[in-house]
Amino acid sequence: MKRFPAITANPKVASFRSIPAATQPWKESGSPWKSTLFRLLQSHEIDEAARFFARIPSPGVQLYTMMINGYCRINRLDQAFRLFERMPARDAAAWNSMIKAALDCGELDLGRKLFDEMPGRNVISWTTMVNGLSQFGRVDAAEDLFFRMPLRDTAAWNAMISAYCDNGRVADARSMFDKMPQPNLISWTAMIGGHDQNGESDKALCLFSELWMTRMKLTPRTYACILTVCANASELQLGIQLHAHLVRTSYSLDPFVSTSLVNLYAKCKQIEDSSKLFTEKQEKDVVSWTALITGYGLNDRHEDALKEFDKMTASPVRPNQSTFTSALNSCCGLQALERGKKIHATTVKLGLDLDMFVKNSLIVLYSKCGDIDDSLTLFNCMDRRNLVSWNSIIMGCAQNGYGSFAIELFDDMTKLNVQPDEITYTGLLTACSHSRMLEKGRNIFHMLERDPSVEVKLEHYSCMVDILGRCAMFEEAEELIRNMPMEPNATIWLALLSACRIHANIEVARRISKKVFDIDPENSATYVLLSNIYASAGQWNDVSQTRLMMRSRGITKVPAASWITLKGMRHEFVCGDRSHPMATEVYKKLDWLVGKLKELGYIHDTRFALHDVDDEQKEAVLAYHSEKLALAFGLISTVEGMGFVLVEIAGDLGCVGGAFAAQLGGSGDDGQEHGLRHRRERAFSSPSTCNYTEPSYTAVKVAP
Structure with missing residues (x-):
């Protein structure tokens, strides 16, 4: 990313405080310059707009600000910054535009310097900076700035609520929401969405009930948010009721609402209804098309997902990062590596291959298809990595037999102060299981138990049982299951039963199979596995009895x-x-x-x-x-x-x-x-x- 010089180091602008502020309105609001410049910028003809701007005699603050915003919208921060330096005088709008532009272009230090240098900061300046700190994950700094604000309006409160929600501090967000003097609809929507995105869809629905009782007039954006909550909570019936209400009020035709409806029915396993709604949409944009492609993937209709992706790429609608992520996930579902490589090539042509989320999906695709070398190459070329990046490559190495390398990657990750989550530990335990690293597995499991930020789940116990079983530590595995804080399910016992086949342990297999039959008597895998264990030991009477029991219970084996x-x-x-x-x-x-x-x-x-x-x-x-x-x-x-x-x-x-x-x-x-x-x-x-x-x-x- 292009770096910009520190403001105070620039000899031409030793301090922006030395430049006079605009103290009177410029007489240009009704001029032909403004309307022409506005038209050029709206049509994204930035170079033509720049040439036109250069011909304007003595442009005022408003025209300068319009041109700065035009540059910032296409990430030309250097040109916007030079134009800002040339301004003969600046008003608060110009300062705020430049601060926001710097933050949106990833220049937090520049944005903060501009904020500190700005004379006469207003509430918009403070709110813009709070939002900027939040998008960089600096929620503590945003909180400090918020409480230092000399004056707070509703937008400032909303910014801090969003900052808390976006950084996982939903309890703090709710506390602030409850203390707001006058929450508006944006406040309610932000808090409902915050509960939902942090895994608290039930609380989001309760808050929506409170909002409904206020009789406040809801907007399409709020309805779209509520439909998303219904989708994530699998509340199909509530979603259908809302859909009927939206049809009566004609809000169902709104682009945001219609896209949310496509997403709702797809996530609630009503993919045909989702497809029908999409087909009926008058304008198919990238968001709605991506929602349908994602929906097909969630319903294991990966072929249909890729067909829709092909239709989209053949249309004037250009796919975005989320579209490519969903398409690549469907390639994973089909193990269609060659198809995935073609999509990868398309991301390169569109310049989206550098996007972190796209790259994460590519890492998963290549590793799931057994091409761990290309997966590692992609990971090593990433300029920026998040926890998903680390989890993806660790799990990829684990599944492809590179257990020791998965552990090394974890060591590198912790050295960079990246905190592991439950998925990280699942990947590490899987690596130890597939590579039969007993002591490493024990150490990682103990590390997980001591980690206060991660809850030990049944999946982790299942992985540890698998490690012990593969290494013939049957007594230790059974003791671990007995001492678990939760009830064991069929999966964890099946992991141990599978180990009995590896080591031909008939005695343990008999005991474990009874436990699985008690929990899930209709699971065909248990019968087949037990039958194979008996067959490998030549105990054909037991084989016949097992298969007879399977037939008598009406259980059929799914063909391999x-x-x-x-x-x-x-x-x-x-x-x-x-x-x-x-x-x-x-x-x-x-x-x-x-x-x-x-x-x-x-x-x-x-x-x-x-x-x-x-x-x-x-x-x-x-x-x-x-x-x-x-x-x-x-x-x-x-x-x-x-x-x-x-x-x-x-x-x-x-x-x-x-x-x-x-x-x-x-x-x-x-x-x-x-x-x-x-x-x-x-x-x-x-x-x-x-x-x-x-x-x-x-x-x-x-x-x-």
Whole structure:
């Protein structure tokens, strides 16, 4: 960012106090200069406006201020500053405009110097500075300035309430709101929004009830705020009642209100209603389009989200940072790395790739798709990082087997005085789990317990149980669960049951499975996992009894699925699937590969297949496992220059293809070079250690 010299260091303006203030109104308000300059600035013709301004003989304070504001709107602070220096006299409006411009352009020190140098500061000057300090997170300094104000109007009170809310001090904001002499509608709206954005949607709704009883006339902005609260609190019925009221008052046609309605129905899982409202909008702007794209993503309709994104980019509406963030999140949901890279390229063209929120989404995309190297490159190139940036890269390293590096990143983060939150600790514990770092995991969990700013949640206990289970510390894991301050759920017991499969601990598995059945008897994963544990030990009677119990309770297993994204299209396979248009070619390729691998000594792992099926049938089932079908399709579909193809494996059989993939390497007789890597390969060397509940990823690099 461009730096500006200290005001007092500038020889031409040793002190702005030496320049006379405007003591009388300038006679230019009705002049043709003002109307023409206003028109040029409104149409964003800044260079033409500058040339026109240069031809005005002796422009007054008002015209100078208009031109300064024009420069500031497009972040040309240096030109605005030079123009400000040239002013023969300045009034309070000119000073306030320049202070606000400096703050909006990220120059807090310059804004504060201007404020300190300003003669005759008025309430607007003080309020502008309070807002500026708040946007830089200096809420204590803003508070000090607020209480030093010689005179406070309602706008000043509102500024301090917003400062508290924006910096997480919602209790202080509410205390100030309650002390206000005369809160106006902006005050009510700010406080309602403050409760909501700080996770207190219930208090926001209560405050709205109080506002409604005042009979104060509400504006579209306030209604938009209330609809957002309803969306975040999943209060669909209240939202529908408000919608009906807004239709009667014609406020539903307001751009802010209609966009909030799109968001409401999307967040309340009524995505079709959300889409219908968007279609009916007369003017589709970037905010409403982004709300719909985000809504599709929240409802796991990622393909539809990306289709809407394509429609938007083909229209005159230009996407913003939030749009790209939502589109990239949908790419994550589809594991569509190539599509994500195209969107990444678009952000570069539009100059939005440097935006911190966009970069955070890119870090998540690349790491979730197994490309941790590019994820780290993006992180290292960031000029500015927030806690989300650190959490994203720590979790990315954790999920890709770089456990030790995730810990190193955390050490760097704490050295920079970035305070961890609950997500940070989840990432660190996940890193220790995937990389089997028992002592590191214990130390981090104890650090979490001692951290007064973070509440230890069930998710953290689940991660710690997973660490202990993977390291065969079953007694310690069970003791931890027994001593938890909250009731254990099925997930935490399943983590321990999964560890029983890794270590073939039948005794603990029997005990743990009963606890899961008591909590969630309809969870098919428990039956499948227990059955596989028995099968691996050759206890076929127990396998049959488990599956019989599953059938008698009407519980069906969700088939394991694998999918691959090529040229923006997702191809999904299940075990033995022959519905794909290229099924003949896929099976032919897979049969050829299996034959070649058998020559190299590869054998199918039939431990988990039912005992009443002969070996040939077992091998036939395993040969056409969904992951292997996806791999074969990737190989026949990949052409020169395509690089890595990413396949996500979901379900309880994900490790079968991983073992197959581990053997598929080097140069094949098909004229292709196969270089495969399995996700978390640094954490595990044996496919039997895979956790059945976690997706696995295989990257296939094909060269002619």
